Amino acid sequence: MNGMNLTADAARLPLMLTELRLPAIKRLWQRFAEQSNREGWTAERYLATLLEQEMHEREARRLARARAASRLPAGKTLDAFDFTAVPMLSKAHIRALAESDEWIEQGENLLAFGPPGVGKTHLVAAIGHALIDRGRRVLFARTGDLVQRLQAARRELKLPAELARLERFDLVILDDLSYVRRDQAESSVLFELIAERYERKSLAVTANAPFSAWEEVFPDKAMTVAAVDRLVHHATILEMNVESWRRRAAVPARRHSSEEESQ
Ligand code: ADP
Numbered sequence: 715m716n717g718m719n720l721t722a723d724a725a726r727l728p729l730m731l732t733e734l735r736l737p738a739i740k741r742l743w744q745r746f747a748e749q750s751n752r753e754g755w756t757a758e759r760y761l762a763t764l765l766e767q768e769m770h771e772r773e774a775r776r777l778a779r780a781r782a783a784s785r786l787p788a789g790k791t792l793d794a795f796d797f798t799a800v801p802m803l804s805k806a807h808i809r810a811l812a813e814s815d816e817w818i819e820q821g822e823n824l825l826a827f828g829p830p831g832v833g834k835t836h837l838v839a840a841i842g843h844a845l846i847d848r849g850r851r852v853l854f855a856r857t858g859d860l861v862q863r864l865q866a867a868r869r870e871l872k873l874p875a876e877l878a879r880l881e882r883f884d885l886v887i888l889d890d891l892s893y894v895r896r897d898q899a900e901s902s903v904l905f906e907l908i909a910e911r912y913e914r915k916s917l918a919v920t921a922n923a924p925f926s927a928w929e930e931v932f933p934d935k936a937m938t939v940a941a942v943d944r945l946v947h948h949a950t951i952l953e954m955n956v957e958s959w960r961r962r963a964a965v966p967a968r969r970h971s972s973e974e975e976s977q
């Protein structure tokens with residue numbers, strides 16, 4: 715190979731790498747080529763080094779896309795969650811949920827109950843983030859927003875397509891389910907979502923109100939019972955009956971167990 719050909723090959727590379735969508739290699743091939751020539755790498759090592767970089771960056775982009783598509787609140791991670799504030803929760807149990815694929819593969823559910831401000835949304839979002847880190851697809855939605863979207867889809871006769879879109883997610887988080895009100899006759903879309911995913915795909919639900927108050931959410935009592943039945947059949951239930959984290963943070967002077975944390 716003479717110098718002319720080398721230059722001609724080098725000149726064609728950027729275009730080919732663009733065409734093949736290999737941005738990492740396009741950015742790095744020259745730098746590694748110099749190192750490779752200097753250190754006498756084999757062609758195999760040079761190629762493997764470049765491909766490894768491309769795969770690495772591709773995975774990072776995929777994770778970033780999945781996290782953006784999840785709509786999960788940023789920063790609500792397990793590392794940022796103070797378990798001492800919710801002594802009835804087992805940290806080991808929550809870690810197991812975040813690190814295991816079994817419940818997701820079985821389509822089991824996760825239900826978090828408690829008054830406002832106790833960290834229900836934070837905790838469920840944290841488990842969602844951990845699942846995304848391990849390559850799962852997660853969708854976080856305020857239940858009211860999702861119900862509205864499903865109702866609009868039903869009016870346009872596109873409910874099956876909208877439900878199919880949700881199929882792509884291993885876990886759908888229905889945040890604040892008990893805030894939904896059956897203001898329209900169509901609110902059984904929420905029941906349809908629950909029935910559709912039952913025993914196949916996981917749901918996580920947060921709610922301020924216990925099941926008994928859910929009759930306000932579904933069109934009638936029978937449907938409420940049927941929905942609750944399906945949600946709890948294979949589910950982990952987290953009861954978080956503690957004082958609001960926000961209130962604790964706002965008025966430390968009234969905190970009962972101030973010996974736990976230094977000011
Ligand atoms: P809920 O969904 O139960 O109303 P949130 O999860 O929205 O409560 O929590 C309210 C705020 O307090 C959020 O900013 C959340 O990150 C924070 N928070 C609640 N509990 C904890 C906790 N145990 N450790 C760290 N931050 C917490």
Ligand code: MG
Binds near residue numbers: 834835836889920
């Ligand atoms: Mg919440």
